[in-house]
Amino acid sequence: MFEQGLMAMLSVATDPYLLFLIFVTTILGVVIGVLPGLGATTGAALLLPFTLTMDPVHAIAVLATIYVSATFAGSITAILINTPGTSAAAATTFDGYPLAQKGEAGRALGVAVISSTVGGVFSVIILCFAAPLLARVAYEFRSPEYFALTVFGLSMLASISAGGAVKNLIGGIFGVWLSTIGAERVTGIERFMFGNYELYEGIHFVPIFIGLFAISELLVQSKTVNKIVNTVSMKAVKLPTKEDYKKIWKTILRSCGIGTFIGVLPAEGATVASMIGYSEARRWSKNKEEFGKGSIEGIAGAEAANNSATGGAMVPTMVLGIPGSGTTAIILVGLMVHGLRPGVYLFTEQVEKVYQIFGSMFFANIMFMLMGLYAAKFFARVSLVPTAILWPIVFGLSVIGAYAFQGQLLDVWLALIFGVIGFFARRHGFSVAPIAVGLILGEMVETNLQHSLKMFDGAWWMIFTQPLALMFLIFAFLGLCGPYIYSLITKRK
């Protein structure tokens, strides 16, 4: 299987159209990444409708390339204007901007580019080996195990992004509730349709995602029409010197491991990875006093971790159908729309397609490295594009994209409604990613619970007698209650 996969990966290099798509999407991804407010998730949501008419491999390659390149590009604005283009680059501002202020913006960007590329390529290699192995383990899973696994995934929403555990869980449960609208999958009984038969098939993911991620962003940014941004001057991106490499290679390797591991965990993502990568870089550094003042180890730690999380997050997405973040939730929808059902089947029946997607991620990493090294100065200027120009583009892509999916005006109304829900959620400190992930997992968890109950003739407690299912449920319990139990114990001491 590995040989077949390797050949499929290499075949990407001989497909000029796919390479062209990766090239164009990398440029788009970098542009989206440097524009504050438009991260990888919004970019993927906006591009999802474009991919509907594409071949499945090309479509997923486009979405995965956006994910990889936008995650890297957030560092450009983090270093030059102290505004992370994506939340995953927040930790890069701690040392990137101070170094840029010292007149070493080029050096800071060089370190970020190299660290991101190493992190991204490392995680793709791990993805190639880990995903089929996990798929082999998942082959043994039946409905009770999948039910427990999705419950575990839902419990991990508590820490998916900023907002706090309770708010994230509320968002996730709201998403699960949304998945119950329409006809019930097993019996076909109508739920919460209130006479609207357009909702019989349920609410589709595409308009909801466009509303939650793109239209809500449009509403949030409505305050910043004439905002002026200052950028730090920069001559050219400098590759790290031999001395720099000596200083950062251990940090990069450590962050690659951390990022990939965190990415693999369901519902964890690049933002958490970069924060941990940064703090671990500081903990193990001999020059702790440099951190916060322009340490290249700090930049390398955060950047290698956030880009290696991208490959890691694709593992649960493709093998188990459990998205690791908002962006992977959109990639998962892309897979489903194109008839590629995530899971064991994908790794036994569609090996070539899977490895072509992995290959595309590999080439996307190489392309953003070249763009980062030779065109960062240009891309940094893109961040100065006024919101007045950015808005119509986001609006056009959102409305036309929501309509284009099924040719229904209802979808555009739904996108607007969810845009407003997303706007108020963000205003009150909720993250919208848990709603998206909850929506996807909601259907899985209910269907698998139904099947499990059928398996055990309605004896729900039998789920606890399955060792793997029990293990996942214990993990879910610990994920939810662990921090509270720990704080209670430490308080008593």
Added chain:
Amino acid sequence: MINSSYYIEDPGYQGMKASYWPRIILWLLSIMSLVMLVKSFANKVDSINAGSFSQINYMQFKNALICFGMFIFFLTFLEYLGMLLGGILFVFGLLTFLGGFSIKKSTNHLIISVVTIGVMWSIFTFGLKVILPEGEIIRIW
């Protein structure tokens, strides 16, 4: 919603009834919301910054409300104006409302709206062969 979950039809199916799962979810949602409410009461609030409900400054939502209102207007008249004309009018109107009005600014706004919406409409219509609402005024096909 909890109430309406009690009206979901259940034909005596052997496994889990169709109403059970949404009811569990809605009760969980209510409990979590209650937890958040209790937590918000427990948190100390700065008495100077805390305003009563009537004192909430709706002006902070002004731009978002304009945006939302225009969106509804756009969607209501979409079938009459069509995606191309409706989109251009929406973007131009919105930029003028939020970005300010002057001859120079309005010219810029018009150019931005025609170019951006025009390009995207062309990509979907001619590139991706998606049939977008044509409207009653401009007929392409």
